[in-house]
Each structure stands twice: as C-alpha cells, then as structure tokens.
Amino acid sequence: MSASRDVGSPLRRALLICVGYAVVSALWVAASDRMLSLVVHSPEALTSIQTWKGLGFVLVTALFLFLLIYQQFRRYARMLAINQAQAESIHDLSQFRESIIDNASIWINVLDPQGRVLVWNKAAERISGYTRDEVLHSNSMWGLLFPDDEDRAHVLELAESIIRDGLDLNGFESRIQTKQGLLRAMSWNSRRFFTPEGEVAGAITIGQDLTEQRQMESLAHDSERQLKTLMDNLPGMTYRCLFDESWTMKFVSDGCRSLTGYSPDELINNRTVAFADLIDPADNEASTRAVEQAIGNAEPYALEYALTRRDGRRIWVWEKGRSVEVDGQLMLEGIILDISDRKALEEELARLATHDALTGLFNRREVERRLREELVRAERYKRPVAVLWIDLDHFKAVNDAHGHAGGDEVLRRLSEQLLDSVRAADIVGRYGGEEFVVILPEHDLPEARETAERLRSLVASQVIDINDHVEVSLSISVGVAVYPEHGQTVKTLCESADQAMYAAKQAGRNQVCAAHSAGDS
Structure with a gap:
C-alpha cells in the first residue's frame, strides 16, 4: 500500500499540473x-x-x-x-x-533481539571451532557452546537482561565447549544497540580467550596458594607511569603511603623522589629488560624486586602490569604489592632445606654437597681438604639423666662452640644424632690435627648449663681425614674420617685420631 501511494502521488501531481496548464492556457x-x-x-x-x-x-x-x-x-x-x-x-x-570485525583478534558476535546470531567473526570461528554457516541466523550457538543446562540457563538469562533491560556486561567469565570438545575460559563484554528509530536492534558481544592465561596461573597456583589470602589483604599501590629511566609516576593510589612511606603527591612527576630511586640498581636494570620484552610481545609483565622505603627499611615487592597507550603516549599500568613476608618464608624454607632444624648447622645433604664442591676446587688447584668427624661422648647418658630436652640443649650448645671456634671459610654441619662434621679447606694433616685437638680441648674444658643451671661436662672423639691421602671422593673421605673417629672411641674417647692412608698397614 505504501509503495502504491509513493508511485501514485507524483503521477497525480503531474496530471494536475498538465490539466491546470491546459485550463489556464485555454482561459x-x-x-x-x-x-x-x-x-x-x-x-x-x-x-x-x-x-x-x-x-x-x-x-x-x-x-x-x-x-x-x-x-x-x-x-x-x-x-x-x-x-x-x-x-x-x-x-x-x-x-x-571485513577489515576490523572479521580480522579482529578478539571474538566479536552480534545477536538480534531473539538471540539469533547476525555476526560471527573469524576469531569466533577460530576459538569455538564453529563456522558462520553453523551458527548464523539461528540460536543454536547457546546449546553448542554451553551444553550444561545450568550454565546455559544462566548465560541466556544474562543475554536476555542485556537486550531487554539494558544490562552492560563487563568482564563476565565463563567456560565454553568448542566443537572439538575442549573447554576454553572466556571473558565477555556485551551491551545492546539500537536502530535509528530508537528500537532495540540486538546486542554486540566481545569475547577474550583467557585459557592460556588461566593455564599459566594454574602453574603458579601451588607456590601462590599459601600466600593468596595474605597477598589479597596486603596494602598495595596501583599506578600509571611513563616507561622512562625514572618510572615517572603519573598516577599512584593512596596505598603508596603504606608501601613506600611517600604520599602520592611526592611520587607523581618525581616531585620528591623518583620511583626508580627506591629500587636497587641491579633490580631496576633487570625490571627494565623484563618490561621491554613484555611490551615487545604485547604481554603483561610480572616483576619481583627489592624496594627501599622512606624510613630506610628494605622490602620485597611483586609488580604486575602491562603497557597501554594514553593520548598517543606509551605508559605502564599495574599494581605493586608488598611480598616481604612471602620472601621471608621462601628464605626460611630454603634455609630449612640446607640446615639442621635443631642446631642451625648445615644438614647432612648440604655438608656432602659442600664437601663435593671443595674436592673439585682442591683437585683443580692441587690443595688439601681436611674432614673432622666428631662424635659426642656418652650422649645417651646425658639423655637419660636430663631428658631429651636437655639432650637437645646440649647439642645446640656444642654446635655453637664448634661454629664459634673455626674460620669463616670452614664448614660445620650436623651429620645426624650426636655426630658432627667440620670441613677445613686448604688444611693438611698436621693443621687439621691441630684444629681437631683445639676443638677437643675446648669442649672438655667448658661446662654447659642446662635445665635451670644444671652443669654438664662434655667430651668429644674426633677422627681426621685429609684429601687426597685418605680419600678422593666424598664417600671415601667421610668413611676414612668416620673410621678414625671410631678408633678414637676405642682408644678411650676424648681423643683425636687420624685416618690411615691407603699404604698404611
């Protein structure tokens, strides 16, 4: 009807003009x-x-x-x-x-008011595995991507709220099932759009594939799990800065007060101090290289480095950020958290892996590792290495008389005596029970015997107070072995020193005995 009126209207006007012209002309x-x-x-x-x-x-x-x-x-x-x-x-x-939507690296699709697919770009095809022909002009997408009834119902409810109520969806995360049966983690942003007449035309949705990012986070989950609650509640600092030598801050959150001791105004534009001045030079150089690499790969960056607060206290921080372009200028945006507690825990765990929990000396595994390094060095430079194998005499009697707590205190005090009586280059460790090992780099047999005798005499001459001033007298038996005379490997050298210690025990204890060389009878 409308088209008929559109055609008839100019025809009638033309006829009226002709008739009018004829009448006027005739008149x-x-x-x-x-x-x-x-x-x-x-x-x-x-x-x-x-x-x-x-x-x-x-x-x-x-x-x-x-x-x-x-x-x-x-x-x-x-x-x-x-x-x-x-x-x-x-x-x-x-x-x-063709050039923007189809070739975009992110998922873009457009829905009509009934939830049918109108646009399905190449990124959507690549991520989901479904081609345009399989989803276009239908609502089959929902069942294909969300086979779980509960998940599909939730997503459909959100889609309906976007189109019907104008809900703006930002950063909604869900999992989709691809045509190949794989699950992929997605982040969605969606909003509705209108026709020129003001009617709802549908919704446009942008999806970002987070699968690889989530996999990376999963790999780091084990190490971060213990600290997640702590890190979530630690004071942190969000920032925007220039990528320059000073990390010139253009915006910092108020959390910088508790993190650095400086107010936001003091850090912005380097008014009082440049943020780079708070970082150790070596860490600053490493951070610069890591950020440059992340920018080149268009990836976020994660850094750990030491930071010196305004009060002079040195803390460890973790920084996560990425590069952004603001008004045509490259900038960095991210967050910085104090991870000093985590670092302290890591250092403590590292120490426990190499040190004896009771005495604080090196444990057996670390003693053997250090001795192995010393033997390599001794062989290279043709220098001797001595091993003292020390056993506490009559330790069972100490435990029986004063209990295990008293025995532990005796072991701790003996460890302190040994550690305080050797050189900084010497290595002292607890091998197990009441047995201790002292490694003396560049000591030949006479020097090693002299050190062993000095330690024996020191222990025998001092009284240890335990359990509310209970005095305990101690003595030790010491076996001495030297590389290369008594052994050329960790095993043979330790066995020689151990046998020499047992010889001292058999000779009446509180003595020093040297190992026999291979040529001795």
Missing part, C-alpha cells in the same frame, strides 16, 4: 482574444497582434517550464548525491566489517 487564449476583438476592429491588425501575443505566451510559458524543470533537475542532482553518499557509507561499513 488565457479565449480571454485575451475576446479583449483584443473589443479593442481592435481592423482584421489585419487583430491578426498581427494575436500572432505576437501567441509568441509572447509561448516565451513566457517556456521560461516557466525551464525554471520548473531546472528546479526538478537540481532536486534530482541532490538526491543522486545523497544516494551516492549512502552507497559510500554502506561500502565503508562493509569494509569496516
């Missing part, structure tokens, strides 16, 4: 001829005047038609220009879809 001819016949009585003059009158009428009507047709052509030219502009806009939109 003009009749009226003018009548008036001329009343005024002019000569037939020859009347004929001449009527001829010129006809020519004048033709000229006037021709001018009128010219103006009318000229106006119509101008209107037609404007319409052609408008149509050309519309055609160019449509072409530009088509190119936009």
